[in-house]
Amino acid sequence: MNLNRTGRVGALCWVAAVPIFLVASLVTGLRWRDPAYSWAIHNISDLGNAHCGIWDTTRPRYVCSPWHPLMNAAMLATAVLLAAGLLLTWRLLGRGIVVRSAQTLLLLAAGGYALAALNPADVDENRHVLGAFLIMGVGNVGLLIAGFAPNTTVLGGWRGLTLAAGLTALAGTVLFFAQQGLGIGVGGMERVAVLPFPVWACCLGALLTETPADRPARNRSAAAT
Template structure:
């Protein structure tokens, strides 16, 4: 169905958009230069320059914070559209429904993070992070249980691997354990699996969707 393909395209756009925003916004930093190992993703969206964070102090100055926050909001919109437009394509069952709702919560996290940068409203930004780190990653593990879904049932191993990776990254990030890739690097381990998962699901949905009539 056309609507399923539109949902898949939304998901396929979200991941590269967010990744590009991370890279391009980071390249704009000068003093200090941006480091994926040292700095959090949220640092790219901070609207002021200065020393930030009492638990892990670091210098933050993001000239293109407007672009980064806008990209986070658009990423959230695209992720939410992906869920809503592919709703019927994922099939039925309690696990499938729970997966959709948890993925929507993760999408809401991106919207909230972009709307409330960490140095503007830290409480709302922390809530946004929890939606992504916890509910988004748990959603992938729940997806591995969705046996009745023709799409999710075919990618159970992918869902489980990505979900566990994201949750492990979340636990280690919150514990400030970097395993040699920096705490900022560990945050990416927590965040990126959900985006990778949406790409895999999008490809599966497009394979299942019938082609246009001729």
């Protein structure tokens, strides 16, 4: 398989998505004061909350994120990069109902990042929760389905990586909604549910960028003669 220019741009979009998300999470969290931000205790959404105060009736905790605009902007950028990567590699990854179903569900998950970013939990909880459902529910099912892509497709070539990501994400989702931290905290478990998709996309994008570039038609014709 040779990678055309469109596919390479899509792969690079995927590679960029995770660093932007993780760096923003780290920097935004470091700006918290009294209490400090904890990846084990606090949700990802807490970084994007626009107001200070006690939040969440299930696990009440004080939330105050001074740099919430940075986190929400990073989440929106992540959504755009994930969606762009999917659309630009759409034909490259293969054909068939399994591949197209996976791509469609993952595209909805990318939209979930945008929905959550544009609607912080303390501003519009319903839309934010819908965004979270698209990420952790719809997207993770799509990721698992992608693991069953036929071996004849490009996507099927990385079945082990994809199945590992999908199973991890779904397990994290179930445990997160059951409020089970298993030693890493409920906040940590949310990350187990959320991060596999963008991390998988980053890994797949890196693998794709190592693929030889598609030669222009003129060069192929010259080679044939």
